[in-house]
Amino acid sequence: MTDAKKQQGRLSEAEAIERAKQGNADAFEALYNLHKRRVYSLCLRMTANTAAAEDLTQEAFLQLFRKIGTFRGESAFSTWLHRMAVNVVLMQLRKKGLPVVPLEENIETEEESPRKELGGDDPRLAGSIDRMQLQRSIESLPPGYRMIFLLHDVEGYEHNEIAAMVGCSIGNSKSQLHKARMKLREILRTSRAEKATKP
Amino acid sequence: MYRKQRIATVSVVMIIIVAALAAAETTRKEMHFKVGRRANISIVNLYGPISVKPGIGKHVSVTATSYSGKVEIDQSKRGNRVAVVSHLLQGADSDSGRVDYEVVVPMDANVTLHTATGPLHIEKLHGDLLLEGSTANVDVRDVSAGRVHVKTLNGPVTLTNVNDAYVEITSVSGDVSLHQVNGASVHVNSSSGKIHYDGEFGEGGQYSLTSHSGDIEAIAPSYASIEVVARSVQGRVDNDFPLQPEHTSFVTRSGSAFAGTVGQAASSVNLLSFSGKIHLKKREQ
Amino acid sequence: MTCEEFERVLPELGNDHSIEQDEHMKSCSTCSELVSDLNEISKQGRLLQGCEEPSPWVWNSIEVALRQEGLIREQPGNLQVHPPRLSWKLRWLVPAAAASLIFFGVLLHERGGIPKHQARQESPAGVVTADLQTEGMPSEDMQLLNSVAARTPSMRDAYEQNLRAVNAYIHDAEQSANNDPNDEVAQQYLRNAYEQKAMVYEMALDRSLQ
Numbered sequence: 001m002t003d004a005k006k007q008q009g010r011l012s013e014a015e016a017i018e019r020a021k022q023g024n025a026d027a028f029e030a031l032y033n034l035h036k037r038r039v040y041s042l043c044l045r046m047t048a049n050t051a052a053a054e055d056l057t058q059e060a061f062l063q064l065f066r067k068i069g070t071f072r073g074e075s076a077f078s079t080w081l082h083r084m085a086v087n088v089v090l091m092q093l094r095k096k097g098l099p100v101v102p103l104e105e106n107i108e109t110e111e112e113s114p115r116k117e118l119g120g121d122d123p124r125l126a127g128s129i130d131r132m133q134l135q136r137s138i139e140s141l142p143p144g145y146r147m148i149f150l151l152h153d154v155e156g157y158e159h160n161e162i163a164a165m166v167g168c169s170i171g172n173s174k175s176q177l178h179k180a181r182m183k184l185r186e187i188l189r190t191s192r193a194e195k196a197t198k199p
Numbered sequence: 200m201y202r203k204q205r206i207a208t209v210s211v212v213m214i215i216i217v218a219a220l221a222a223a224e225t226t227r228k229e230m231h232f233k234v235g236r237r238a239n240i241s242i243v244n245l246y247g248p249i250s251v252k253p254g255i256g257k258h259v260s261v262t263a264t265s266y267s268g269k270v271e272i273d274q275s276k277r278g279n280r281v282a283v284v285s286h287l288l289q290g291a292d293s294d295s296g297r298v299d300y301e302v303v304v305p306m307d308a309n310v311t312l313h314t315a316t317g318p319l320h321i322e323k324l325h326g327d328l329l330l331e332g333s334t335a336n337v338d339v340r341d342v343s344a345g346r347v348h349v350k351t352l353n354g355p356v357t358l359t360n361v362n363d364a365y366v367e368i369t370s371v372s373g374d375v376s377l378h379q380v381n382g383a384s385v386h387v388n389s390s391s392g393k394i395h396y397d398g399e400f401g402e403g404g405q406y407s408l409t410s411h412s413g414d415i416e417a418i419a420p421s422y423a424s425i426e427v428v429a430r431s432v433q434g435r436v437d438n439d440f441p442l443q444p445e446h447t448s449f450v451t452r453s454g455s456a457f458a459g460t461v462g463q464a465a466s467s468v469n470l471l472s473f474s475g476k477i478h479l480k481k482r483e484q
Numbered sequence: 485m486t487c488e489e490f491e492r493v494l495p496e497l498g499n500d501h502s503i504e505q506d507e508h509m510k511s512c513s514t515c516s517e518l519v520s521d522l523n524e525i526s527k528q529g530r531l532l533q534g535c536e537e538p539s540p541w542v543w544n545s546i547e548v549a550l551r552q553e554g555l556i557r558e559q560p561g562n563l564q565v566h567p568p569r570l571s572w573k574l575r576w577l578v579p580a581a582a583a584s585l586i587f588f589g590v591l592l593h594e595r596g597g598i599p600k601h602q603a604r605q606e607s608p609a610g611v612v613t614a615d616l617q618t619e620g621m622p623s624e625d626m627q628l629l630n631s632v633a634a635r636t637p638s639m640r641d642a643y644e645q646n647l648r649a650v651n652a653y654i655h656d657a658e659q660s661a662n663n664d665p666n667d668e669v670a671q672q673y674l675r676n677a678y679e680q681k682a683m684v685y686e687m688a689l690d691r692s693l694q
Binding site for chain 3: 214276292293313315334336350352353355371388390392412413428430435469471473474
C-alpha cells in the first residue's frame with residue numbers, strides 16, 4: 001500500500017470513528033468491514049469452531065461499539081479492538097472451564113513434550129510449509145500452546161502483553177511459545193515424511 | 200443574595216417547564232372495540248414493540264404509548280375488522296416515531312402485525328397469525344389450531360409450544376428457533392439464518408427446514424416417528440438415528456446426504472441446505 | 485557451547501542470539517536447522533493473520549443489536565413522511581412483482597436459459613467505504629433499493645444486505661438445478677430461493693408501512 005493510500009485509510013478510519021460516535025450506521029459498518037477479518041480469524045483459531053467464532057466476533061464488536069464514545073485515540077483503534085476481542089475469547093474459554101494457558105510449573109508427559117531431536121539429516125522446513133497444513137497443525141496443538149502461538153506469532157503481541165492478558169509470567173509465555181513452535185515443527189516434519197513415503 | 204435567590208427561582212421554574220414539556224410528549228392512548236367471533240385485528244407500527252395477549256370476552260383493547268408529537272395513532276373498525284396504524288408525521292425518526300403497543304384480543308382472533316424494527320410478541324391465541332418485520336425479533340408462544348406465518352429479513356424468529364398448526368416461516372438472514380412446534384405442516388425457508396428445531400416432529404405432519412447457507416440443527420426424541428431426507432450440497436450432514444433404508448431415487452452420500460425412516464415414519468422431514476451444516480440429533484432423555 | 489545448552493537458552497533469547505549461540509550455529513548444522521525451522525514457522529504464522537471471513541449474518545446481528553440499543557441514531561430529517569406517492573401503475577406492482585418473479589424464474593429455468601445473477605461483492609480489504617457498494621446488483625434490485633431509500637432510508641442497508649444474500653441463494657440454486665434438471669431437491673432449492681426474493685420485494689413495496 002502506498003503512503004498516500006495509507007494516509008487516506010488513516011483519515012477515513014478516524015472519520016468513521018467520529019461519525020460512529022454520532023450514531024451513524026454507515027460508519028459502524030465501515031469500521032466493522034475494516035477489522036472483521038482479523039477479529040474473526042483470531043476467534044476462529046482460538047476456538048477452532050466456526051459458530052463460536054462468529055458469536056465471539058459479534059460480542060467483541062458490540063462491546064467495542066458500546067464503548068466507542070470513550071475512545072480518545074490514545075492508542076491505535078485496531079489495537080483497542082483487538083485487545084477487546086482477545087479478552088472476549090479468554091473470558092469465554094474461562095467460562096467453559098477450558099485451559100487458557102498451561103500452569104507455570106507445567107510438568108509435561110513424554111507424549112506432550114515435543115521431542116528434541118539432536119541428530120538426523122532432515123532437510124529444513126523453509127519454503128515447504130503451506131497455509132492449510134500450518135492451520136491444521138495449529139488446530140492440533142494443545143490449547144495452551146495454541147493460545148500463546150496465536151497471540152505471539154500470528155497476532156504479533158509481545159510477551160509482556162501476552163503475560164498481562166492471560167495471567168502468566170513473561171518467562172512462561174516465552175517457554176510455552178518455544179514449545180508450541182517445537183511441537184509444530186514436529187507435526188510438520190512428520191506430515192512431510194508421511195507424504196514422502198506415500199506412493 | 201437577592202440576585203442569587205432570583206436565579207435559583209428562575210432555574211427551578213425552567214426545570215419544571217422542561218419536565219412538563221417532556222412529560223407532555225409521552226402520550227398513552229387506549230382504544231376499545233367490540234368484535235364477534237374470529238375477528239381480524241391488524242396493527243401497523245414502523246418502530247416499536249407490539250405485544251398481543253388473549254383476553255376474556257369479545258373485546259379488543261389496544262394501548263398505544265407514543266413518545267413524541269411526531270406520530271399519530273389512526274384507528275378504524277369495519278364490521279369484524281379492526282385496524283390500528285401508527286402514522287408518522289414530518290420529521291419523525293426511529294426514536295420519535297416509536298410507539299409501544301399492548302393489545303388484548305379474544306383467543307380466536309386472527310392477528311396481523313406489520314413492523315420494521317419491532318419486536319413482536321404473540322401468545323396463547325388460537326387464530327391465524329401473520330407477523331411481518333424487517334429487522335424485528337419475533338416471538339410466538341403457546342398457540343395452537345391456526346396458521347402461523349412469519350416473515351422477516353434479518354429479525355430472529357422464535358416459536359415455542361406451537362401445536363396443531365400450519366407454520367410457515369420465511370427469513371432471509373434471521374435465525375429461526377422452533378421449540379416444541381408440531382403441526383400438519385411446518386415449513387421454514389432461510390437464506391443465511393440458522394435453523395434450530397427441538398421438538399417431536401409429531402402429528403403426522405410435513406416438516407421442511409431449508410436454507411441456503413444457514414446451519415440446520417434438528418433435535419428429536421429417540422421414539423420419533425419420521426421419514427427423513429437430508430442433504431447439503433457443500434456442507435456436512437450428520438445423523439444420530441439408525442435409519443431404515445427407503446426405496447427412493449434419493450441418492451444417499453455419507454457426510455452430505457442421508458434418507459430413511461425411524462419408527463412408523465408417521466411424519467415426513469426434509470432437511471435441506473446448500474452450504475450449511477445439517478445435524479439430526481437424538482435428544483438425550 | 486553444547487547443543488543441550490543451546491536449546492536450553494533458546495526460548496529465553498528468542499531472536500536475539502548471544503555470541504556463543506552464533507558461534508555454535510556456525511559449527512552445528514542441526515541447531516542451525518532448528519533455528520531456521522522455528523523462524524520459518526513463526527514467519528508463516530504471521531501470514532495467517534486475518535485471512536478468514538465471517539458470514540454476513542454476523543454484521544446483521546450486530547446492526548440489529550446496535551439499533552435496539554439506540555447506538556445507531558438516524559440524522560433528523562432523513563425520514564420522508566410524505567414521500568412522492570407511487571403512481572397507480574406501481575401500486576399494483578406488489579402482487580404482480582411477487583407472482584411474476586416466481587413464474588419468470590421457473591419458466592426460464594425450464595427452458596434452460598437462466599440469466600446469471602451477480603454474486604455478492606465485498607469491499608476491498610483495508611479500504612473504508614462509508615457508502616455501501618452497489619456494484620453487481622441487477623437493475624431491478626437497484627430500483628427497489630432506491631424506492632426503499634426514498635421512503636425509509638434507515639432500512640436501505642438492511643434491504644441491500646438481504647438482497648445480496650438472496651441473490652447468492654438464487655445463483656447457487658440455479659447452478660444446482662442446471663447440473664441436474666431431474667433433481668427434485670435442486671428444484672426445491674430454486675423454488676425456495678425465488679420465494680425468498682419475492683418476499684423481500686413484497687416487504688419492500690408494502691405501502692402499509694409508509
